[in-house]
Amino acid sequence: MNERKHRVLLIAQRLFIKKGFAATSVQDILDESHISKGTFYNYFSSKNECLMTILSHAQEMTDARRKELMIGKDPADREIFAKQIAVWMEINREHQLVPLFEAIFHSKDPELRDFIKKHHMEELSWLSRRLVDLYGREAEPYALDGAIMVVGMFKHFINVWVSSLKEEINLFQLINFILCRTDSIMLNMIQTKDKLLGDRIYLPDNEVSYDDFCTKEKILERLSFFSDSLEEEQKGKQYVDFLIDEIQSDHPRVHLTETVLKAFGGVFTSTPLEIEAKELAFSISNFISA
Numbered sequence: 001m002n003e004r005k006h007r008v009l010l011i012a013q014r015l016f017i018k019k020g021f022a023a024t025s026v027q028d029i030l031d032e033s034h035i036s037k038g039t040f041y042n043y044f045s046s047k048n049e050c051l052m053t054i055l056s057h058a059q060e061m062t063d064a065r066r067k068e069l070m071i072g073k074d075p076a077d078r079e080i081f082a083k084q085i086a087v088w089m090e091i092n093r094e095h096q097l098v099p100l101f102e103a104i105f106h107s108k109d110p111e112l113r114d115f116i117k118k119h120h121m122e123e124l125s126w127l128s129r130r131l132v133d134l135y136g137r138e139a140e141p142y143a144l145d146g147a148i149m150v151v152g153m154f155k156h157f158i159n160v161w162v163s164s165l166k167e168e169i170n171l172f173q174l175i176n177f178i179l180c181r182t183d184s185i186m187l188n189m190i191q192t193k194d195k196l197l198g199d200r201i202y203l204p205d206n207e208v209s210y211d212d213f214c215t216k217e218k219i220l221e222r223l224s225f226f227s228d229s230l231e232e233e234q235k236g237k238q239y240v241d242f243l244i245d246e247i248q249s250d251h252p253r254v255h256l257t258e259t260v261l262k263a264f265g266g267v268f269t270s271t272p273l274e275i276e277a278k279e280l281a282f283s284i285s286n287f288i289s290a
Contacts, residue, residue: 005043006272008033013054017096021051021103051100052115057275058097059119062088064278066126068265071285072258075133082175084130085154088123089171118204124148125203135186142189144203145196149185153178219247219287222280229273236277239264243284252288261285 011032015024026047030040044050066084073080092098104112127147132140139146157178161169189195227240242260246252261281268277 003272004035008035008040008043009050009054009057012050013095013100016051016054016103017099021047021100021107048109048111051104051112055097055100055115055119058091058095059122060275062091063126064265064275064282065091067282068262068278071261071281072255072289075130078134078179081130081134082172082179085175086171122204124151127151128203131182131186135190138190139186141193141198142186142195144198144201145189146182146186148197150178150182153181216247216287219280219284220244222283223247226273226276226280236264236267239267247284247287254288257288258285 008029012024012029015028015032019028024047026037026040029047029050030037033040040050044053065087069080069083069087101116104116107113124144124147127150128143131143131146131150135143154174157174158169161167161174223240223244227237230236230240239260243257243264246257246260261284265274265278265281268274
């Protein structure tokens with residue numbers, strides 16, 4: 001995403017939160033962004049698409065940060081899983097996304113409602129796969145039921161916590177409490193072979209196959225393109241040069257490279273290059289650990 005489009009999205013997001021999505025017009029966005037109507041419609045086909053792009057970008061950031069947390073880690077690591085769950089809540093809070101989701105929830109627009117349904121099913125799909133990572137392949141038939149219960153527990157605990165206690169949520173206390181309950185739920189379902197929805201509901205497989213992106217040639221090509229886009233970001237260029245040298249080596253230093261990958265992703269946090277940097281770091285981690 002280029003800088004100008006990114007800026008328009010930030011302005012539109014601020015207006016949607018301040019005035020409400022329904023009350024914000026395209027003209028409001030044009031006035032605040034100082035762009036023409038033609039430029040806006042070159043970026044987005046409608047106000048709806050502008051809102052959906054904001055939320056999709058947040059989901060892409062969530063996916064990228066979750067993948068970054070997995071670099072050099074065991075997929076069954078419970079602490080990593082807890083941090084991955086926290087990422088989505090933290091991004092919601094950082095970018096004040098709750099009012100935007102509420103605007104869609106209360107909307108009767110079929111396009112927006114289909115979008116939020118797809119988003120919800122993709123999150124359930126991710127959570128289901130991660131529950132299998134934690135509890136093993138035998139948990140697969142029960143993972144969707146478990147994911148639905150986990151999401152339900154989070155939503156209701158957060159609603160009660162915020163409305164009744166009137167205090168900021170202790171995120172990791174809540175996550176760890178729910179994961180302890182999840183242990184009992186998942187292990188009992190596996191033991192009793194009891195499932196409700198199981199494989200009766202189709203979940204989108206939004207996991208990208210990284211085989212084509214993790215070859216030495218493809219990674220070096222992506223690093224080269226990434227370096228060309230950095231301009232004055234000298235720290236980022238230093239990391240790119242180091243990573244190119246390690247990938248070209250016959251014996252890359254895995255531990256040192258993974259340490260640099262985490263720093264590399266951090267340099268671009270909250271910038272238009274964040275998603276690309278973290279996706280690239282994840283691909284490089286897969287390559288050197290293969």
